[in-house]
Amino acid sequence: MTPPIISIEKISKRFGGTRALHEVSFDVLPGELHAICGENGAGKSTLMKILSGVITDYEGELRIDGQAARFSGTRDAESVGISIIHQELNLVEQLSIAANIFLGRELRWGGVFCDDRAMELAAKELLKSLDCDIPPSRLAGSLRVGDQQLIEIAKALSLNSRILVMDEPTSALTEAEVERLYRVIAKLRSKGTTILYISHKMDEVFHLSDRITVLRDGQFIATRNTKETNAAEVTKLMVGRDIESLDLGPRSARGEKVLEVRNLSLEWPGHARGYRLKDVSLELYRGEVLGIAGLMGAGRTELLECLFGASSLPPTGEIILDGVPIMPRHPSQAKRAGLALVTEDRKRLGVFNSMNVGQNISMCSLREAAAGPLLSSSRERGLSDSMVSKLRIKTAGLTPPIGSLSGGNQQKCIVGRWLLTHPKVLLLDDPTRGVDVGAKAELYRVIRSLCSEGLGVIVTSSELPELLTLSDRIMVLSEGRKTAEFDIRDATQEKIMEAATRSWQTSK
Amino acid sequence: MNNDSPGLLGRLWSSVEFKLILSWLLVVIATMLLDSNHTYWNASADSAQIVLRQTVLLGFFALGSAIIIISGGIDLSSGSVIAMSATVFGSLMIVLDPEGFKAGHVSTTAVILSIAGTLMAGAMVGTLHAWLITSVGLPPFVATLATLVGLRSFSRGLTPTVASGKSQIDFPDDNLRNALKDVTTITIVFIVFALALWFLMSRTVTGRHLQAMGGNEQASKLSGIRTDRLKWLAYVIGAVSASIVGIIFFADQGSAKPDIMARGYELNAIAASVIGGCSLQGGIGTIPGTILGCLFLRTIIDAVQKIVGAGADVFEGMIVGIVVVVAVTFSQRSGGRLIGKRYFSDEIGWSVIPTLGLLSGLAYLLFFGKREWYAPYQAILVGLVVVGALAVRAVLESRTNSSNRV
Numbered sequence: 001m002t003p004p005i006i007s008i009e010k011i012s013k014r015f016g017g018t019r020a021l022h023e024v025s026f027d028v029l030p031g032e033l034h035a036i037c038g039e040n041g042a043g044k045s046t047l048m049k050i051l052s053g054v055i056t057d058y059e060g061e062l063r064i065d066g067q068a069a070r071f072s073g074t075r076d077a078e079s080v081g082i083s084i085i086h087q088e089l090n091l092v093e094q095l096s097i098a099a100n101i102f103l104g105r106e107l108r109w110g111g112v113f114c115d116d117r118a119m120e121l122a123a124k125e126l127l128k129s130l131d132c133d134i135p136p137s138r139l140a141g142s143l144r145v146g147d148q149q150l151i152e153i154a155k156a157l158s159l160n161s162r163i164l165v166m167d168e169p170t171s172a173l174t175e176a177e178v179e180r181l182y183r184v185i186a187k188l189r190s191k192g193t194t195i196l197y198i199s200h201k202m203d204e205v206f207h208l209s210d211r212i213t214v215l216r217d218g219q220f221i222a223t224r225n226t227k228e229t230n231a232a233e234v235t236k237l238m239v240g241r242d243i244e245s246l247d248l249g250p251r252s253a254r255g256e257k258v259l260e261v262r263n264l265s266l267e268w269p270g271h272a273r274g275y276r277l278k279d280v281s282l283e284l285y286r287g288e289v290l291g292i293a294g295l296m297g298a299g300r301t302e303l304l305e306c307l308f309g310a311s312s313l314p315p316t317g318e319i320i321l322d323g324v325p326i327m328p329r330h331p332s333q334a335k336r337a338g339l340a341l342v343t344e345d346r347k348r349l350g351v352f353n354s355m356n357v358g359q360n361i362s363m364c365s366l367r368e369a370a371a372g373p374l375l376s377s378s379r380e381r382g383l384s385d386s387m388v389s390k391l392r393i394k395t396a397g398l399t400p401p402i403g404s405l406s407g408g409n410q411q412k413c414i415v416g417r418w419l420l421t422h423p424k425v426l427l428l429d430d431p432t433r434g435v436d437v438g439a440k441a442e443l444y445r446v447i448r449s450l451c452s453e454g455l456g457v458i459v460t461s462s463e464l465p466e467l468l469t470l471s472d473r474i475m476v477l478s479e480g481r482k483t484a485e486f487d488i489r490d491a492t493q494e495k496i497m498e499a500a501t502r503s504w505q506t507s508k
Numbered sequence: 509m510n511n512d513s514p515g516l517l518g519r520l521w522s523s524v525e526f527k528l529i530l531s532w533l534l535v536v537i538a539t540m541l542l543d544s545n546h547t548y549w550n551a552s553a554d555s556a557q558i559v560l561r562q563t564v565l566l567g568f569f570a571l572g573s574a575i576i577i578i579s580g581g582i583d584l585s586s587g588s589v590i591a592m593s594a595t596v597f598g599s600l601m602i603v604l605d606p607e608g609f610k611a612g613h614v615s616t617t618a619v620i621l622s623i624a625g626t627l628m629a630g631a632m633v634g635t636l637h638a639w640l641i642t643s644v645g646l647p648p649f650v651a652t653l654a655t656l657v658g659l660r661s662f663s664r665g666l667t668p669t670v671a672s673g674k675s676q677i678d679f680p681d682d683n684l685r686n687a688l689k690d691v692t693t694i695t696i697v698f699i700v701f702a703l704a705l706w707f708l709m710s711r712t713v714t715g716r717h718l719q720a721m722g723g724n725e726q727a728s729k730l731s732g733i734r735t736d737r738l739k740w741l742a743y744v745i746g747a748v749s750a751s752i753v754g755i756i757f758f759a760d761q762g763s764a765k766p767d768i769m770a771r772g773y774e775l776n777a778i779a780a781s782v783i784g785g786c787s788l789q790g791g792i793g794t795i796p797g798t799i800l801g802c803l804f805l806r807t808i809i810d811a812v813q814k815i816v817g818a819g820a821d822v823f824e825g826m827i828v829g830i831v832v833v834v835a836v837t838f839s840q841r842s843g844g845r846l847i848g849k850r851y852f853s854d855e856i857g858w859s860v861i862p863t864l865g866l867l868s869g870l871a872y873l874l875f876f877g878k879r880e881w882y883a884p885y886q887a888i889l890v891g892l893v894v895v896g897a898l899a900v901r902a903v904l905e906s907r908t909n910s911s912n913r914v
Binding site: 308310330331332334335336341343348349350351352353354355359363364366367369370373374375417421 | 707711712713714716717719720723724726727728729730731732733734791792
């Protein structure tokens with residue numbers, strides 16, 4: 001048997017309190033295309049960042065060609081022949097293709113001058129080897145995403161990379177571009193390049209790979225030979241996570257219909273797919289939790305933003321709240337209509353860091369806390385206090401800065417902020433992200449008790465067990481389309497994952 | 509209020525306002541001791557009046573600037589808006605009461621209408637800013653940079669057309685002039701203005717929203733706050749406050765010369781806000797802090813004038829520059845401690861040491877060069893001592909901190 005080119009041995013990595021990787025070990029053989037699969041947050045990207053020298057502090061050992069390696073930066077990784085093509089491309093759009101390929105290691109003459117001609121010639125050769133005849137003097141920003149990706153691959157080639165890591169390379173490509181990428185991959189492989197390929201698209205993985213490794217919750221689950229397995233088994237390995245049994249009390253009875261969405265679509269100009277959302281319809285009843293499942297980029301956040309009037313482009317379709325058609329174009333209109341949105345990115349879109357706990361909670365209901373134009377601090381305190389006790393927010397009063405609270409309690413503050421606006425429908429976008437386990441259970445209970453008060457709740461989550469615990473119904477998005485809807489009694493992780501990885505073309 | 513909080517004294521101690529009051533007292537005491545004429549002691553009422561006038565004049569538009577900064581923007585145009593407002597005020601009086609203007613007695617109606625018109629012009633400038641920023645989508649820096657250059661030029665063009673070819677408008681009415689520049693009057697107007705803004709920022713829903721928008725604009729919008737309207741309000745307050753100063757300044761100076769009037773003042777306003785604790789990132793800052801920032805800045809300028817002697821307006825820029833750097837360095841969150849921070853031990857740090865030494869020597873020469881006890885070796889010595897001290901500091905830094913290199 002050939003010795004492995006990469007040995008990953010017991011690699012662990014923590015980000016603060018969360019465990020991103022836990023004692024992951026597996027081997028990659030020279031010349032193979034090794035696919036890495038896993039749900040959102042399984043640790044795929046973290047592992048690849050360690051491998052390519054982006055993350056440098058971790059536990060465990062990495063062996064390249066049997067030699068222990070510890071990279072102190074991407075340069076180190078490049079010097080042993082590892083390059084990574086990130087999902088988010090890293091090109092300087094204002095520079096030419098050639099300048100991008102040689103960024104940081106420009107060819108020079110006389111020690112200080114850029115040798116543009118030599119770089120352009122070299123770039124042309126590299127691109128030619130990838131069947132690409134774009135002139136290398138063009139600006140990187142003027143290229144389509146698929147071509148930009150080729151530039152990144154050319155850059156990797158110019159580094160004489162033996163090992164290429166590709167992080168979801170097809171997520172923004174048209175079908176023709178995917179075909180071309182496949183050809184490039186075949187070409188690279190014929191030269192003996194080892195490729196680590198991260199993807200959650202089953203058809204791609206089975207089309208390309210020799211072996212498949214599945215990660216789940218930062219742990220190694222299994223490596224399978226592609227020929228000896230099938231999509232169903234891999235999906236099962238990806239989701240085989242145990243559901244913590246949590247007793248959240250009885251589900252509340254479903255009331256009358258509070259929200260109906262018909263054929264909601266949102267354009268995506270400049271993207272191969274052309275839309276972020278296409279013909280999404282849903283219904284929500286009082287006292288009910290509707291879960292929205294979907295992988296990264298499926299359109300969960302975009303759907304909630306459209307409902308809340310926060311999308312950058314106006315969506316098309318119909319939104320009917322309590323029998324009244326609404327189409328909010330600004331969050332203030334959605335708020336007045338009775339919608340509330342707790343955003344996904346709490347740090348960036350949720351909290352006001354320069355303000356204290358009380359001010360963060362009262363932010364959306366200050367008109368209620370005011371007598372005429374003047375704020376009444378006692379009324380404001382009353383409002384904020386009511387939420388601190390209702391949601392059992394752990395804080396030393398209302399005056400500490402919001403940043404001093406734990407993630408879970410900050411999230412409760414934001415939920416409280418919106419409850420003070422007396423919404424009819426509460427939209428929660430991945431509400432437990434960055435929240436520890438105990439606080440998650442707390443949040444689940446809060447959501448359940450809000451339902452019993454007659455609120456309709458829509459929850460998105462990247463964690464299937466969470467949706468299965470919390471929801472009454474689950475709808476699945478994939479690539480901007482609704483691919484399935486399950487009653488909670490019929491829903492299983494396998495079924496949901498199958499619907500979430502189904503691409504629209506194959507389900508036609 | 510929250511008297512139950514155990515850290516009340518600590519909070520007071522760590523507040524920008526308290527630090528500013530302390531520093532201000534230090535400057536006043538130092539001036540009393542160092543000023544060879546003992547002006548603060550012998551003529552305290554006159555000195556106070558001078559500083560008060562300067563503080564109030566700066567205060568008006570610094571408060572406007574502060575509100576814009578707190579709400580997450582920046583206004584570079586206030587100096588030009590001041591010049592424009594003075595010109596517009598003069599022009600309106602000429603147009604509304606040409607006879608009175610020549611005779612030196614402008615009718616009360618014309619004066620009131622002219623003041624109203626000038627403030628309206630300020631509001632229009634603010635609206636223009638808000639439109640450029642929210643609808644056209646320009647960064648505030650660019651939008652107000654355009655009016656910074658544009659409005660001054662506009663005023664220069666306007667002046668000769670109303671003032672029969674002259675490049676300045678002279679203040680027509682001495683009684684009116686004395687009334688408008690009277691220190692008591694403008695102080696009272698300022699107090700009313702400052703109280704109103706303080707009320708707005710600390711006690712009203714709108715003020716809270718402005719602060720929230722400065723702290724996190726995206727989150728504010730997603731909280732259902734109409735951020736565009738708030739920006740309009742902030743920029744209108746900013747421009748109108750500069751217009752008020754334009755009117756007073758016209759009276760104070762006795763003439764409106766749009767080419768030089770209030771040039772560079774916008775930076776003083778921004779400096780005063782920053783010294784007063786406003787963060788240029790937005791979201792942080794108070795009205796009282798900004799007023800104290802103005803007071804501190806004007807006092808230190810006045811103090812240098814008293815200590816050094818004449819010509820302090822020459823040094824004004826240097827003083828503002830130094831005070832801003834020092835104030836912001838100390839108020840940065842990581843700061844407050846000068847120990848354990850690396851200032852001079854890397855390549856850039858080493859290269860700046862000769863610059864600082866040269867600056868110190870030159871400053872010494874400029875400040876004390878005319879004293880009878882001055883000799884050239886002193887300036888050279890000061891420069892060398894500074895270079896030596898910084899070099900020692902650099903060596904110490906690289907010894908103690910070489911282990912925590914990132």
